[in-house]
Amino acid sequence: MPAAILADAPLAPAMPATLQLTLCLSVILFGIGLVGFLTRRNMILMFLSTELMFQAAALAFVAFGRLWMDLSGQLMVIFILTVAAAEAALALGLVVLLYRRKETLSNEAWAELKE
Amino acid sequence: MTMQPALLSTLALALGDGAHADGGHAAQAAGYADVGALQFAKANVDAGYAWLKWMLLAPLASVALCGLFALLKVKGRWPAVFTVGAFATAAALAVSLYFQWSPTLFGTHAPLAVPLADWITVAWGDGPLQAFSVGFGLYVDGITLLWMLFVTVLATLIALYASEYMESDVKAGYARFFFAVSLFVASMLILVMSDNLVGLYLGWEGVGLCSYMLIGYYATQPGATAAAKKAFIMNRVGDLGLALAIFLIWTNYGTVSYDGLFQAVASADPLSAQGSWSKAAIPFLLLMAVCGKSAQGPLFTWLPDAMWGPTPVSALIHAATMVTAGIYLLARMAPFYTQQAIGAEWAEPALLTVGWIGCITAFLGATIACGQFDYKRVFAYSTISSLGYMVMGLGVGTAFGGVYYVFTHAWFKALLFLTAGAVMHGMAGQVDFRKLGGLMKVPGFRLTMVCMLLGCLYLATAPFSAAALSKDIILYQALTSPVDQVRWMGWLGLLTAGITAYYAFRVWFRLALGPVHIEPGPDQHGHGDDHHGSHGHDAHAHHGGHGGHGGHGGHGFHPHAPGVRISLVLAVIAVGSVLAGLPSYLEKSAGYNWIQRFVLNSTAWNRATAGPEHAEILGRDAHGTLFVLATGVVVLGIGLAWVLHAANRGLGDRLRASMLATPGLKWLALGSEHGWYVDQLYAAMIGVPAWIGAQLLAFVDRFVMDGVIVTAVGRIPGFFGRIFQPLYTGSVQGYALTMAGGIGLIVAWVVWIWLSGGAS
Numbered sequence: 001m002p003a004a005i006l007a008d009a010p011l012a013p014a015m016p017a018t019l020q021l022t023l024c025l026s027v028i029l030f031g032i033g034l035v036g037f038l039t040r041r042n043m044i045l046m047f048l049s050t051e052l053m054f055q056a057a058a059l060a061f062v063a064f065g066r067l068w069m070d071l072s073g074q075l076m077v078i079f080i081l082t083v084a085a086a087e088a089a090l091a092l093g094l095v096v097l098l099y100r101r102k103e104t105l106s107n108e109a110w111a112e113l114k115e
Numbered sequence: 116m117t118m119q120p121a122l123l124s125t126l127a128l129a130l131g132d133g134a135h136a137d138g139g140h141a142a143q144a145a146g147y148a149d150v151g152a153l154q155f156a157k158a159n160v161d162a163g164y165a166w167l168k169w170m171l172l173a174p175l176a177s178v179a180l181c182g183l184f185a186l187l188k189v190k191g192r193w194p195a196v197f198t199v200g201a202f203a204t205a206a207a208l209a210v211s212l213y214f215q216w217s218p219t220l221f222g223t224h225a226p227l228a229v230p231l232a233d234w235i236t237v238a239w240g241d242g243p244l245q246a247f248s249v250g251f252g253l254y255v256d257g258i259t260l261l262w263m264l265f266v267t268v269l270a271t272l273i274a275l276y277a278s279e280y281m282e283s284d285v286k287a288g289y290a291r292f293f294f295a296v297s298l299f300v301a302s303m304l305i306l307v308m309s310d311n312l313v314g315l316y317l318g319w320e321g322v323g324l325c326s327y328m329l330i331g332y333y334a335t336q337p338g339a340t341a342a343a344k345k346a347f348i349m350n351r352v353g354d355l356g357l358a359l360a361i362f363l364i365w366t367n368y369g370t371v372s373y374d375g376l377f378q379a380v381a382s383a384d385p386l387s388a389q390g391s392w393s394k395a396a397i398p399f400l401l402l403m404a405v406c407g408k409s410a411q412g413p414l415f416t417w418l419p420d421a422m423w424g425p426t427p428v429s430a431l432i433h434a435a436t437m438v439t440a441g442i443y444l445l446a447r448m449a450p451f452y453t454q455q456a457i458g459a460e461w462a463e464p465a466l467l468t469v470g471w472i473g474c475i476t477a478f479l480g481a482t483i484a485c486g487q488f489d490y491k492r493v494f495a496y497s498t499i500s501s502l503g504y505m506v507m508g509l510g511v512g513t514a515f516g517g518v519y520y521v522f523t524h525a526w527f528k529a530l531l532f533l534t535a536g537a538v539m540h541g542m543a544g545q546v547d548f549r550k551l552g553g554l555m556k557v558p559g560f561r562l563t564m565v566c567m568l569l570g571c572l573y574l575a576t577a578p579f580s581a582a583a584l585s586k587d588i589i590l591y592q593a594l595t596s597p598v599d600q601v602r603w604m605g606w607l608g609l610l611t612a613g614i615t616a617y618y619a620f621r622v623w624f625r626l627a628l629g630p631v632h633i634e635p636g637p638d639q640h641g642h643g644d645d646h647h648g649s650h651g652h653d654a655h656a657h658h659g660g661h662g663g664h665g666g667h668g669g670h671g672f673h674p675h676a677p678g679v680r681i682s683l684v685l686a687v688i689a690v691g692s693v694l695a696g697l698p699s700y701l702e703k704s705a706g707y708n709w710i711q712r713f714v715l716n717s718t719a720w721n722r723a724t725a726g727p728e729h730a731e732i733l734g735r736d737a738h739g740t741l742f743v744l745a746t747g748v749v750v751l752g753i754g755l756a757w758v759l760h761a762a763n764r765g766l767g768d769r770l771r772a773s774m775l776a777t778p779g780l781k782w783l784a785l786g787s788e789h790g791w792y793v794d795q796l797y798a799a800m801i802g803v804p805a806w807i808g809a810q811l812l813a814f815v816d817r818f819v820m821d822g823v824i825v826t827a828v829g830r831i832p833g834f835f836g837r838i839f840q841p842l843y844t845g846s847v848q849g850y851a852l853t854m855a856g857g858i859g860l861i862v863a864w865v866v867w868i869w870l871s872g873g874a875s
Contacts, residue, residue: 034851038855039848041848107847111846
C-alpha cells in the first residue's frame with residue numbers, strides 16, 4: 001500500500017496531498033501531450049506534444065524529489081532540460097529539412113518510410 | 116658407387132698443402148682415408164680492422180642521401196656524385212686492405228674476423244641448441260677479399276657510366292636509381308663480408324630486393340614490372356632453400372658463424388662421419404639457393420627478363436656481381452660438399468648434382484643464346500651459360516677454376532653489357548641486331564665496337580684470353596677426372612665453348628660489320644634512352660652520308676655517340692678484362708698464381724688446386740690436348756659465325772628459314788628462340804594447376820560461402836521480417852498509439868495485480 005511505503009520512509013515529510021496534486025498535474029500534462037501527439041499531423045505540433053510529455057516527467061521527478069527530500073530528482077530535471085534543448089534543436093532542424101523536401105509539415109507525407 | 120672413392124680421391128689431391136698435391140700421391144689415392152681431415156685456419160680476431168665497416172657505411176650513407184633526394188623530389192645530378200664517391204671510397208678501402216695483406220697473401224693467411232656489434236641473442240633454455248646468438252661482424256678471407264675488390268671497383272666504374280647513361284632521367288628517377296644501386300652495393304658487401312650465415316642471408320635478400328627495384332625501374336612499362344616480379348618470386352624459391360639450409364646448419368652444428376662452423380666441420384672425423392638426412396640435405400638446399408640467385412638449372416628464366424632494367428644495372432647486378440653471389444655461396448660452403456661435413460655417402464651425389472646442374476645450364480644457356488635476336492638477351496643467356504660453367508667448376512672440384520672464371524667473367528661481361536648499353540643508348544633503345552649493322556663505320560661508335568669485339572673474344576674464350584685461361588682450368592679438371600660422369604660434363608662443356616664462340620660472334624658480326632644499317636628503336640621520343648642533347652658535346656653527331664636511315668621511320672634520326680664518361684669506363688673495363696688474365700702469366704709463387712692464392716686462403720681451399728699434373732685426355736698429354744681442343748672449337752664457332760653472319764649476311768637467315776620449313780628441324784630453331792619453352796613449361800606445370808585451383812576456390816567462395824552460407828543465413832531474418840512487415844504502416848501516430856496502448860496494458864495489468872491483492 002502506498003501509505004505503508006510512505007510510513008517506512010524516514011525522511012518523508014507528511015505532504016501526501018501536495019504530492020498527489022502534483023502527480024495529478026503531471027499525469028494531466030502527460031495525457032495532453034499523448035493525445036496531442038496521437039491526434040495531430042503537424043510535425044511541429046507533434047514535437048511540442050513530446051515536449052509536454054517531457055515536462056510531465058520532469059514534474060514527477062521534482063515531486064518525488066521533494067517527497068524524499070533528495071536532490072537527485074531535481075538533478076534529473078536538469079538533465080531532462082538539457083536533453084530537451086538538444087532534442088529541440090535537432091528535431092526542429094529535421095522538421096525544417098523535411099519541410100523543404102515536401103513543402104508540407106504533415107507527417108503523412110513520409111509514410112513511405114515504412115519500408 | 117665405385118666412382119665414389121674415385122671422385123673423392125681427386126679431392127684428396129686438393130687437400131693438405133701444395134706439397135701433397137702430386138701425381139704419385141694421386142695414383143695411390145683410392146679411398147676416403149686419403150682425403151685427410153679438413154683444416155681451417157682459426158680466424159684472427161682483430162678489432163684494429165674496424166675501419167672496414169666504412170666499406171659498408173659509405174654506400175649506406177649514399178643510400179640515405181639518395182633516398183632523401185628521391186623523397187624530397189630534388190632534381191639534380193648529386194645522387195650520382197654521392198654514389199660514385201661512396202663506391203670509390205669502398206673500393207679504395209678494399210684496395211688498401213689488399214695491399215696490407217699482399218705480403219702474406221702469398222703464404223698462408225688466417226682469415227680476419229672483425230666483430231662490430233651484438234645483433235641477435237635469444238635463449239629459451241639452458242640445454243644445447245636452446246640459445247641462439249649471432250653478432251654482426253666481418254669475416255675476410257681470400258675469396259671475400261677477391262669479391263670485395265671486383266665488386267667495389269666495377270661498381271664504381273659502372274656507377275660512373277650510369278651517371279651518363281641515366282642522364283635523361285635526371286628529372287625523373289635519377290635519385291631513385293642511384294638509391295637502389297647504392298643499396299645494392301651495400302647489400303652485396305654485407306653478403307660477402309658478413310661473418311655468419313644470417314648476415315649473408317641479410318645481404319642475399321638485400322641484393323634480391325635491389326634487383327627487383329632496378330628491373331622494375333621503368334615502372335610505367337608492364338613488361339618491366341612483370342619481369343621484376345618474376346625475378347623476385349623465382350629468387351624467393353631459391354631463398355627458401357638458403358633459409359632451410361641455415362636452419363639445418365644451426366641444428367646440426369650449433370652455430371651459424373663461419374669461424375665456429377668451419378672449426379666444427381673440420382673436427383668431424385672423416386672416416387666415421389655418419390651422414391644424417393638433415394646433414395645430407397644441406398648441400399642440396401644450398402644448391403637450390405644458388406640456382407635461384409645465379410640463375411641455374413630450373414630457375415634460370417628470370418635472368419633474361421631481368422634485362423628490362425637499365426643496362427648499367429644489367430651489367431653490374433645481372434652479369435658481374437649479384438649473380439655470382441651463388442658462386443660465392445658455393446665456394447664459401449665448399450666444405451659441405453665433402454664427406455667430412457655431411458657423411459661420405461652423401462658427398463658424392465651432392466657434388467655431381469652441382470656439376471650436372473652447372474653443365475646442363477651452361478649448355479642450355481648457350482643453345483638458347485643462338486636463337487635470340489635481341490643482343491642484350493644474347494648476353495643475358497651467355498651470362499646464364501657462364502654461370503653454369505662456374506657452378507660446374509665447383510661441382511667438378513676446382514673452386515679455383517670457378518672463382519677465377521667469376522673474376523674474369525665479371526670484367527668481360529660487364530664490358531659486353533656496357534657496350535650493348537652504349538649501342539642502345541645511341542640507337543634509341545634498338546635491341547634487335549637485325550635492324551642494326553656496320554656500326555664500325557658510324558662515327559663515335561668505333562671504340563664501343565672495338566670494346567665489344569674484345570668482350571666477344573673473351574666470351575668466346577679465345578686462346579690466351581683471361582676467360583680461356585680460367586675456363587680451361589674447369590675443363591681440364593673435368594676432362595682429367597677419373598669419374599666417367601665428370602668427364603662427360605667436360606665434353607659437354609667443350610661443346611658449349613664452341614657454341615658460345617658462335618653466338619658471341621654472331622652478335623658482333625651482325626652489329627659491327629656489313630653495310631651501315633640503322634633502324635632506331637622505340638625510345639626515340641620515349642623513356643630512359645631518349646637523348647635530350649644534355650651532353651653538350653657531340654651528342655648529335657651527324658653522319659648523313661652513310662645512308663643510315665634505312666627508310667624505316669628513321670627520318671632525322673642521328674645516332675647518339677657515347678660521351679666521355681661512357682667511353683672512359685668502357686676503356687678502363689676493357690683494360691681490366693685484359694689484365695684479369697694476367698695472373699696466369701705472372702710468376703707463380705710456390706706453384707700457385709695470384710687468384711689461386713685468394714682461393715687457397717679461404718674455406719674453398721680444399722678444392723682449390725687443379726687436377727693431377729700429368730693427366731691424360733684421349734691418351735695424350737692433358738694440357739696440350741685441351742689447348743688444341745679448346746682452340747679448335749672456338750675457331751670452329753667463330754668460323755661458323757663468319758660464314759653465316761659476316762661473309763654472307765643472308766646465309767644465316769636463309770639457314771634459319773630452311774630450318775623452319777623442315778619439319779624435323781623446326782623445333783630446333785623455334786625452341787632455341789623461345790628458350791626451350793621453359794617459361795611455357797612452368798606456365799603449364801605451375802600456372803595451370805594454380806589457375807585451376809583458383810577457379811575451384813572461386814567456385815567454392817561464390818556458391819558455398821556466398822551462396823549457401825551467407826545468403827541462406829541472411830534470408831532467415833528476412834523471412835521473419837516479411838511476416839511482420841504489414842504491421843508497419845508508415846503512420847507515426849499508429850506506432851505511438853501501439854506504444855501507448857502497450858503501456859496502457861502494462862499499467863492495467865499492474866493495477867489488476869495490485870487490486871487483487873497480489874502485491875502485498
